[in-house]
Amino acid sequence: MSRSKPTIDDVARVAGVSRATASRVINNAPGASGPLRARVREAVAELGYRPNEAARALASGRPRVVDVIAVSCNLPGGWLGSNPYYSRVLAGMMPLLEGTGAQLRVHALSHETAAETLDEIAAGVTLGAVLSDITPPLAARFHRLCRRVVSLVPTAATVPAMVADNIGGAYTAVTQLHRLGRRRIAAIHGPAISTCAADRRIGHLRAVQRLGLAEISADGAFTREGGYHALQRLLELHPDLDAVFVACDLMAAGVVQALTAGGRRVPEDVSVIGFDDSVAAVCANPPLTTMRLPVEEMAAAAVRLLLHGDVPPGHRELFPAELVLRHSTGRLTAA
Amino acid sequence: MSRSKPTIDDVARVAGVSRATASRVINNAPGASGPLRARVREAVAELGYRPNEAARALASGRPRVVDVIAVSCNLPGGWLGSNPYYSRVLAGMMPLLEGTGAQLRVHALSHETAAETLDEIAAGVTLGAVLSDITPPLAARFHRLCRRVVSLVPTAATVPAMVADNIGGAYTAVTQLHRLGRRRIAAIHGPAISTCAADRRIGHLRAVQRLGLAEISADGAFTREGGYHALQRLLELHPDLDAVFVACDLMAAGVVQALTAGGRRVPEDVSVIGFDDSVAAVCANPPLTTMRLPVEEMAAAAVRLLLHGDVPPGHRELFPAELVLRHSTGRLTAA
């Protein structure tokens, strides 16, 4: 009689079956057949019944939530706000979740509160967690508490991960600059705390050694300002540089601005290549040649793994970075 | 004995109290005192007890989830992936939620599936929903089903909203161009389906009429490419334009690129002003003067309202857009 939401018992009563049968029909489970199925469905439609997720979770113990966790390795807060990376992660996960009825819970944690909140998530019911940004120690700790985790950043070896080939990407980028005839190639790296940044640094170093180039580099904190100032410092020490490999697009946008401000033309005087293929790359002027990471695909693969079942510890898939040619490196044929 | 998670009964047993008292202590409810509180807390710590959220939600009927809903008004999927707006929304909400134990659920819906999923959310338990992007009809429908909603975009009048002053912002932007001495001011608008775009169009029109300027405009779909091509069309028809008001930064970045490609200097020949103060504004070269929307503040205000209690229908707060001066309009003193 009350205006409160119909429960499965109401459905069962209206359909003239037991609650168990109603449940079977609602969950598409076997063991109910033909006419009863139809009657139950009819009752559901008539009452506008929607299962109560909390009760389901409690009774079944089977969670229907996927957690996305970001512990900003960088600027507190600022990083999340200014970086479209997370949007790409979410966009990659959403379509897979749509059919399953699983929901997406987002946690943006600061370093101070991270450990406590991670424990809480691990203790709770979750289909699994996707770590979109985290430090190796925190990731390892979380993995110890909750086996159903996939990281999107290179991290502790035990933690299953869908990672981009940052090393290979950086190597490719530097090689590309070399192919264009550039020989005074500088690099602007990200903060050491980020494992992505560390990998890109490794890739750059390998390429430099392989190609027999001088190692010229500066650090830039993954921000536009960081890139701008790093390039200014670099330009003072090495006024003859003719190319810059920048560890992220945001910094690269700053680099292009600094080059323009310093009277250098891009790409005629200096070639610039970024990393990530983010909005920053597209919005820079000239638009940036960059290494595209298949973030959506990685996120989707992570969700697929979690949805599918157990996540083997140490499982690791490498996603190649792809060179996206735009104007900041000039024409490829000029090589 | 089992390795399974401790329940509140375990805590009660270890502490030597009843389940009710344990619950009181855990929830900081009154009615338990002094030594018992200490004993319970001790037991909690000893067992590593964490309350089961599902059971809590079921027993109390009090939801601890805030939903963020985006029904992309624009490109299916592409919008979410490339727009840092959502990251800003999430960043604004996160700090408020951290203390409350409430969690954030994210839904990125396509137009096709939106209605069904919205019904589901409305029927479920939620502290409330924040609509970060939606069409008025869908918003109105959702509001009818679930009173606890706050929209971040201007929408149906009944739906409570924390909205940016898009009309005023656009008006300010055009006025600013006028103050710089520009008289052939063009506008590039967003898609009509977006209420934000519609409001910015209104603001532009008002300013143009007020200032006695010619109305020159084109449409650009809120994408960089859209901005690029819109400007090319505009330039063909009005080669003498000396300023462009662009309804979003992403398009504005494209505009700057098109101007550069067309041999115009920014800001010497043409001033450009964007909207949103997104990464795109900062990464463009030259960096864009733009209208900053306090997205984080709006999102935070929305959460505060939901957390606080009932949301009065029709409640509306207007957040002013703030002019952020960068290089794309030249020096203000040159006015």
Added chain:
DNA sequence: GCTTCCTGTGAGAGCGCTCTCGCCCGTATC
């Protein structure tokens, strides 16, 4: 010394669902 009124505590009834178990009945088997 009796009633009255607190305040602190515990017992126990659900919240809405899932899932195991056993019953019933129809069919196959001897």
Added chain:
DNA sequence: GATACGGGCGAGAGCGCTCTCACAGGAAGC
């Protein structure tokens, strides 16, 4: 015709928690 089997269905026991209510025991008032 008796026994065995199996599939469809319902009864009912939880899942882990919250919250109402009854009760015990001490302080206060007459």
